[in-house]
Amino acid sequence: MTSVAARTAPADKHEERRRELADSALRTLGELGYARASLREIANNSEFSHGVVHYYFKDKLELIVFCVRQYKTTCVTRYDGVVAESTRPDELVEAFADKLVETIVEEAPMHRLWYDLRSQSMFEEKLREAVLQIDKSLEDMIWRVVSKYAELAGAEPALSPEVAYGLLDGLFQQALLGYLCGKEDVTDGIRDQVRGLMPMLLAEATA
Structure with missing residues (x-):
């Protein structure tokens, strides 16, 4: 009788190879962006041939969505340590700001x-479902930080998860753009902005 492991091995191997291809493609995609990156260009900048890439992904769109999903799956756990380890509201704010700076720089x-893909989804209908799902996972991630901050401060969040995410994502995107443009003091700037914004996300503290 064929074992469960033997029956599932081909599918697992196929998915593993797709993940390997995605890891290899991410650097090229990050450098070129959605519009300029073709499957052939991605293959030329990786250890995989164009034929291999095309075998595992039917087109550029499928590859890019898979890549970003894979990357963001890791991203959404990035701040879990901040939430778990912080014992004071000011400690959480500093750790959260430091983590934002770290991910911008690295x-x-x-x-x-990601921001390129999200913008492209305004025009490319096939991108929208994936972008909305990723966006929701990022919103949930930010809400875990805000909720923990409120708990430590003895208060309740004053804004909805959507609004809190929109505000912090806006600050992050501006800081990212500044960093890419070589703007000075971007990292200190986003730290100061986060310190100023976080208290504004809370209602009055409970007695």
Whole structure:
């Protein structure tokens, strides 16, 4: 009798290869963006041939969506340590701001690709479902931070998850753009902005 492991091995191997291809493609996608990156260009900048890339992904759109989903799956857990380890509201704010700066500095091309993809979804209907799902996961991530901050401050959030995410995402995108443009003091600037904004997300503290 064929074991469960043997029956599932081909599918697992196929998915593993897709993940390997996505990891290889992310750097090229982050450098070129949605419009300029073709499957052939991605293959030329990886260890995989164009034929192999095309075998596992039917077109550029499928590859890019898979790549961004894979990357953002990791991103949405980035602040879980901040939430779990903070014991004071000011401590959480500082750790959260530091983590924002860290990801801008270390992973700017990937974030640039995400914002590019989100903008493209305004015109490309096939992107919209994936973009909305990723956006919701990021919103939930931010809400975990805001909720923990409110809990530590003995207060309730004053805004909805959508509004809180919109505000913080806007600050992050502006900081990312400034960093990509070589603007000075971007990292200090977003730290100051987060310190100023977080208290505004709370209602009056409970007695």
